[in-house]
Amino acid sequence: MKDEDKGSYVHRVREDTQRYIKDLLGENERLRNAVAVLEDEKRHLEAQLDVQAKMVRQEIERREKEKASLQKRLQEIESESLRFIDQYSKVEQHNANLANLYVASYQLHGTLNREEVLSVLQEIVINLIGSEEFGVFELNQNKTSFHLIASFGIDADRHKNVSASSSLIGRAALSGKTWIKGHGEAAEGLEYSDLLACIPLKLGGQVTGAVALFSLLSHKPELEEVDYEMFDLLATHAATALYCTELHAARAGASE
Numbered sequence: 001m002k003d004e005d006k007g008s009y010v011h012r013v014r015e016d017t018q019r020y021i022k023d024l025l026g027e028n029e030r031l032r033n034a035v036a037v038l039e040d041e042k043r044h045l046e047a048q049l050d051v052q053a054k055m056v057r058q059e060i061e062r063r064e065k066e067k068a069s070l071q072k073r074l075q076e077i078e079s080e081s082l083r084f085i086d087q088y089s090k091v092e093q094h095n096a097n098l099a100n101l102y103v104a105s106y107q108l109h110g111t112l113n114r115e116e117v118l119s120v121l122q123e124i125v126i127n128l129i130g131s132e133e134f135g136v137f138e139l140n141q142n143k144t145s146f147h148l149i150a151s152f153g154i155d156a157d158r159h160k161n162v163s164a165s166s167s168l169i170g171r172a173a174l175s176g177k178t179w180i181k182g183h184g185e186a187a188e189g190l191e192y193s194d195l196l197a198c199i200p201l202k203l204g205g206q207v208t209g210a211v212a213l214f215s216l217l218s219h220k221p222e223l224e225e226v227d228y229e230m231f232d233l234l235a236t237h238a239a240t241a242l243y244c245t246e247l248h249a250a251r252a253g254a255s256e
Contacts, residue, residue, distance in 0.1 A: 097226040100128050101233055108237045114245035118150040121238055125211065126152065129227050131196070133214040135159050137169065138242075139207060146170055146210060154214060167191035172198035173210035178231045180223065197223065199231045201239035208239050 107120045118136060125134050133153035137146035146162045146169060164170035168190040172179035179198040196216065201209040211234055216223070 093226075097229065100226075101229060104128060104230070105233060105237050108241040109244075112245055112248035114242065114249065117238075117241045117245050121211070121234070121241075122150060122152055124230070124234070125213070129213070129230055130217045130220040131213045131215060132217060135212045135214075136209065136238075137162060137173070137212065138209040139164070139173070143174075146173065149209075163191065168193055168195050169198055169210060169212045173200045173207055176200050176202060176205075176207055178228070178235065197231070199234050201242070202235055203239040203243050208243065211238070 104120075104124045107124075108117060111117060111120070121136060125131050134151065135148050135154055135156075136150040138149045139146050144164050146164060148156060148159050148161070151159065162169045164174055168179070169192050171190065172195075178200065179195075181196050192212070195212060195214060197213040199211040199213075200207050201211065
């Protein structure tokens with residue numbers, strides 16, 4: 001190869017090399033720019049993702065708070081519903097109690113037959129108060145004793161006459177106030193100290209007799225509020241009903 005051909009070849013190689021290097025540099029610059037663009041896009045996307053993630057977290061928190069609020073409100077509604085149900089049940093029970101009191105009062109005054117009045121009185125004590133061990137007593141004229149005029153579940157002979165001074169029945173009755181075990185004066189040393197309750201029968205404020213309860217039915221552990229209302233009813237209405245039967249019997253005897 002001639003020298004000038006060699007020079008031309010070297011020159012072309014140098015030019016090709018320079019052009020290749022220039023192209024490489026250009027490509028490198030293009031790649032660097034592309035990387036920079038991608039880095040910008042990445043940062044932009046990361047920023048967008050951060051914003052979206054924050055929004056999602058805020059939405060989740062909002063929904064969690066809303067859920068908690070709804071659950072609390074639901075519990076309040078359930079509690080309120082239970083309270084209304086309880087109130088409704090109490091109102092129903094109260095109405096039933098009033099109906100029972102009305103029926104009991106009506107039945108006591110629905111007859112002038114003494115035995116029928118005593119029978120009604122027994123049914124009231126058994127079915128409405130819930131006792132199958134009791135006695136109905138009447139105060140004698142000199143007010144020294146009470147004699148048994150009706151009973152259920154007790155020994156009638158043993159309770160035939162009860163002292164007005166030495167027995168719990170007598171003392172409780174003459175006090176004019178209903179006596180309840182555990183709520184009245186101590187019964188030590190008195191007859192019938194195991195008494196559950198004693199309801200004085202009063203007419204015009206004067207004691208005429210008493211209803212003595214010795215126990216409650218097994219399924220009824222204690223006296224209830226309605227029982228006290230029933231005691232108040234018996235205290236006056238039973239005494240009045242029995243007195244009316246006496247007047248009726250006296251008039252019937254006088255007319256014969």
